[in-house]
Amino acid sequence: MTEIHALSGAYAVDAVDDLERAAFERHLAECAECRAEVASLRETAAMLAETTAAAPPSALRDRVLADITTIRQLPPEVPTAQPVRRHRVRLLVAAAAAVVLVGAGTAVVVTQPWADETRPPSATVQVLEAPDAQSTTLEFPGGASATVTHSDELDRAVLQTEDMPPPPEGKVYQVWLDQPGKGMVPAGVMPVEEDQTLLLEGDAATATGAGITVEPEGGSPAPTSEPIALFDFGRSA
Structure with a gap:
């Protein structure tokens, strides 16, 4: 699962920038x-916005504060490909619970370290x-496109594709960085989806370009076919 899917929650609550x-x-x-996930999250947000304020029980604040001291903080989760969207939904559910508390009129604010919205961008x-x-x-041909964006200052590059047809059965699209004196160096294997945003591996600041080839499933240490795309970074080898 790619990062673009993980934006559904942030998009539903208008928490993305113009580029995202x-x-x-x-x-x-x-x-x-x-689309279904965005619609569901927006419906939930609308329901929370319509919650009628009510005075909480007088003992609620003391009970919540006492309970906080007994909660064991969870360690950071190790990111994996599949659970990305589920993790984001869990954060939204936690945020929704906080909204319900506020809507009910309580003044208790619970800060959860794993729901920090001030974390730096990816x-x-x-x-x-x-x-x-x-x-x-x-x-x-056919309308597909691929864009490579590189930053010398950050020494990283990103590949974005749109409407990319799937590779032949048993094959993958592999991305390469063209390094002076080394040639094409592996930079990542594209997941099989039409639209991709892939952070490439390797030193983009020294690369003179990038390429995409069709390789056996799992990728290759060196290209085994002619490139289907070559990107020139505009500097000599």
Whole structure:
């Protein structure tokens, strides 16, 4: 599961920037699952907004504060590919519970360390929004496109695709960075989805370009086929 899917919760409550909103709305047009999730989250938010305020029991504040001291803080979760969206939904549920407490009139504020909205943006977003970011876009027959954005300051690059057809059965799209004196160096394998946002591996600041090839499932240490796309970073080897 890619990062674009994980934006559904933030998009539903208008907590994305213009770049993320544009990318997610393009994805939303093609993903029925995300459309359903956004609709459900917006419905929940609307219900919470209509909650009628009521005075809480006088003992509620003392009980909540006492309970907080008995709660064991959870360690950070190790990110995996599949649970990304579930983790975000859990955070939204926790946020919704906090809204219910406020709507009920209580003055208790519970701070959860794992729901910190002040955390820095992801490495992918940092590259896409970097002041020195440079992008190269290629269009394929049939309307598909691929864009590589690289930042020398951050030494990272990001690949974004739209309407990418699936590779042949038993094959994958593999991405490479063209390094001086080394040639094409593996930079990641694309998951099989039409729209992708992939943070590439390797040193983008030294690379002169990037490429995409069709490789056996699992990827290859070196290209075994001619590239279907080559991106020039605009500097000599």
